[in-house]
Amino acid sequence: MGILAEKLKGKKTVVILGHVNPDGDCIGSCLGMYNYLTENFAELSVCVCLDAMGVKFGYLKGYGDVQGTYDSEKRFDLCITLDVSDVPRLGIFAPYLENAGDSLCIDHHITNKGLAKTNVIKSDASSSCEVLYELLDEEKISVPVAECLYTGIAHDTGIFKYSNTSKRTLDITGRLIDKGIDFPDIIDRSFYMKTYGQTRLHGLALLNSRLLLNGRLIYTVIPYAAFAEYGCTVKATDGVIDALRVVGGVECAVLLYETGNPSEYKLSLRTNSSLDVSRIATAFGGGGHVKAAGATVTGTVEEILKGVCGQVSLQWEEMENRV
Numbered sequence: 001m002g003i004l005a006e007k008l009k010g011k012k013t014v015v016i017l018g019h020v021n022p023d024g025d026c027i028g029s030c031l032g033m034y035n036y037l038t039e040n041f042a043e044l045s046v047c048v049c050l051d052a053m054g055v056k057f058g059y060l061k062g063y064g065d066v067q068g069t070y071d072s073e074k075r076f077d078l079c080i081t082l083d084v085s086d087v088p089r090l091g092i093f094a095p096y097l098e099n100a101g102d103s104l105c106i107d108h109h110i111t112n113k114g115l116a117k118t119n120v121i122k123s124d125a126s127s128s129c130e131v132l133y134e135l136l137d138e139e140k141i142s143v144p145v146a147e148c149l150y151t152g153i154a155h156d157t158g159i160f161k162y163s164n165t166s167k168r169t170l171d172i173t174g175r176l177i178d179k180g181i182d183f184p185d186i187i188d189r190s191f192y193m194k195t196y197g198q199t200r201l202h203g204l205a206l207l208n209s210r211l212l213l214n215g216r217l218i219y220t221v222i223p224y225a226a227f228a229e230y231g232c233t234v235k236a237t238d239g240v241i242d243a244l245r246v247v248g249g250v251e252c253a254v255l256l257y258e259t260g261n262p263s264e265y266k267l268s269l270r271t272n273s274s275l276d277v278s279r280i281a282t283a284f285g286g287g288g289h290v291k292a293a294g295a296t297v298t299g300t301v302e303e304i305l306k307g308v309c310g311q312v313s314l315q316w317e318e319m320e321n322r323v
Contacts, residue, residue: 003120004135007104008041011077015100016048019084020091021234021266024155024190027053029082029106029128031062032148038062040140049093054235056190060151061144070095077101081116083128083152085109085287106131108156111278111287126169127156133172146179151186158242159187163291191239197230204230205240205255209247213309217252218244221265221301224258234259234266245270252277252312256301265304268294274319280311 008014016033018026027050034048048066057063070092079100084107087094097103097116105116108131110123125131129152136145153173157165160173177183194202201222209220220240227233237257244253251273256265267284269277270292278293284307286295297304 002135002137003118004104007078007080007102007118008037008044011102012043012045013076014044014046014078014080015074015076015093015096016046017079017081017084017090017093017096018048018050019089020051022050022053022083023238024057025127025129025152026050026083027057027060028148028150028152028155029132031060031066032129032132032145032152033080033082033106034062034065035142035145035148036136036140039142039145040137049096051091052233052235054238056193056235057151059186059189060148062148075099075101079103079116081105081107082132083107083109084115085112087115106135108289109287110289111282124166126162126164126166127153129153129156130169130172133176138175141176141179143179143181146176146181147186150176150181150183151190154183154187155190159191164289194239195232195236197232198236201226201230201232201236202240202243205237206243209244211250212305213252213312215249217254217309217312218247218250219254219256219305219308220244222255222257224260237268241268241270245272251275252308254305254308256304259296263298263300265297265299265301266294267297267304267308268292269308275312275315279315280308283307283311 016030018030030048037046050066079097103116105119107121108125108128112121122131129149133149205220205222209218211218241253241255253270255268271277276290278288278290281288281293281295284295284297288294
């Protein structure tokens with residue numbers, strides 16, 4: 001009996017949770033699990049709880065079933081967390097994990113130390129969707145489930161161009177394609193399709209970008225007022241950091257956007273080099289992966305950038321000393 005089947009044994013109610021500000025892998029893994037359970041385990045009562053999701057993921061089955069509010073009266077037999085590295089990342093839904101009769105964590109973040117009674121954490125996997133795929137019965141993976149898993153893998157690998165893409169990753173996506181999914185449409189709708197306001201926001205972010213550390217670090221800052229001005233939410237920042245990451249000569253890309261709370265910013269970090277940006281994010285109380293990480297930080301832009309530059313320079317010094 002597999003891990004998932006064992007955890008479901010004797011359970012009647014299941015809640016599925018992802019991290020705050022859910023991205024493609026988080027949404028794909030949560031909805032993939034939701035659809036898999038509702039399609040194959042009719043005896044279960046299953047719900048998904050997530051923060052507001054980008055409308056671009058509306059093509060995924062179950063998108064409209066996601067609950068966005070916490071109910072203090074609810075208790076579940078099993079809580080399944082996906083793509084969540086620690087309890088604070090569950091946001092307002094954290095009590096569901098704490099009060100559940102049993103729990104299962106499925107993740108791929110190297111910073112995850114285990115937050116459930118049973119933890120399946122594979123830091124060498126491209127995505128949580130890849131980890132989840134290996135827990136499912138392949139014969140029971142429907143087209144809607146395959147669409148969810150493909151979406152998550154595509155997003156966390158940058159459409160299969162990031163270094164976390166492995167032969168196993170491509171083998172799995174090939175099997176998902178064999179299920180009959182329209183993968184070109186998935187990529188167009190969730191990566192390239194943008195509203196006019198989002199396009200203008202991206203233009204603002206790129207126009208305001210600046211270089212530091214002799215051109216080896218690039219950063220931009222998006223003010224909170226810009227979201228309202230261009231009719232966008234914070235979800236519209238998707239893709240900005242990747243546009244910065246591919247600027248020639250840049251080894252570290254930094255995106256800061258105001259959250260709306262006083263002196264609070266969301267920090268996103270990307271690298272194409274041998275830097276470990278998860279170490280930088282951890283220094284700010286966040287986490288993530290070697291090549292992609294983030295945190296929520298407070299302070300002035302100058303203070304935050306000084307801290308980031310200090311962490312980057314420290315790693316460069318360590319590298320030079322090892323040569």
